Amino acid sequence: NAGVTQTPKFQVLKTGQSMTLQCAQDMNHNSMYWYRQDPGMGLRLIYYSASEGTTDKGEVPNGYNVSRLNKREFSLRLESAAPSQTSVYFCASSRSLGETQYFGPGTRLLVL
Amino acid sequence: KNEVEQSPQNLTAQEGEFITINCSYSVGISALHWLQQHPGGGIVSLFMLSSGKKKHGRLIATINIQEKHSSLHITASHPRDSAVYICAVPYSTGNQFYFGTGTSLTVIP
Numbered sequence: 001n002a003g004v005t006q007t008p009k010f011q012v013l014k015t016g017q018s019m020t021l022q023c024a025q026d027m028n029h030n031s032m033y034w035y036r037q038d039p040g041m042g043l044r045l046i047y048y049s050a051s052e053g054t055t056d057k058g059e060v061p062n063g064y065n066v067s068r069l070n071k072r073e074f075s076l077r078l079e080s081a082a083p084s085q086t087s088v089y090f091c092a093s094s095r096s097l098g099e100t101q102y103f104g105p106g107t108r109l110l111v112l
Numbered sequence: 113k114n115e116v117e118q119s120p121q122n123l124t125a126q127e128g129e130f131i132t133i134n135c136s137y138s139v140g141i142s143a144l145h146w147l148q149q150h151p152g153g154g155i156v157s158l159f160m161l162s163s164g165k166k167k168h169g170r171l172i173a174t175i176n177i178q179e180k181h182s183s184l185h186i187t188a189s190h191p192r193d194s195a196v197y198i199c200a201v202p203y204s205t206g207n208q209f210y211f212g213t214g215t216s217l218t219v220i221p
Contacts, residue, residue: 040213041213042116042198042211042212042213042214043198043200043209043211044211045208045209048207048208050207056207058208059208088153090155092155097202097206097207098142098143098202098206098207099160100145100157100160101145101157102157103154103155103156103157105153105154106153106154106155
């Protein structure tokens, strides 16, 4: 089992460009999450999906969109990247909300 | 206002020392989670506990619900324990977490 996988591992964008971060889990989990992590700050939730077919905003959703493509996959899209979105992005999944989360390896995004 | 406070922020220990990391929270919770983030960036869940104590190898987590406090102990610390340890508690709705900013531990050989 691969657990939670994320692509890409690293990306450089110019301001205004768009991109999609991909996340997939093979643990048959219902809930999936996207976080960002910035120096000196804790993990902050961008969006989450309690179950297939549902998505909800987290603490910092502005500038992002998500798609729960199926039970396995949850993607994060930046429509028009800004330097403030430079961060490390983590995808996670859990059997259900509030339970132990399993994290992907992260994506380092640099927006110039 | 931080719903989850960790202390210390940074900790340096000699190999073999007993280590304690503290987490205090201000919200009512059903369970508390401890996570470990390795220097390479990967995040692993260590414990989820709602009462008492849990042990996994050299790691012990305790929680006092009445005092809204949890501790993570590492016995016989080793350089490979060097990591950031993060405490997290769920919102009352259970759909999100409050995360602490982490305790950065360095264990020196």
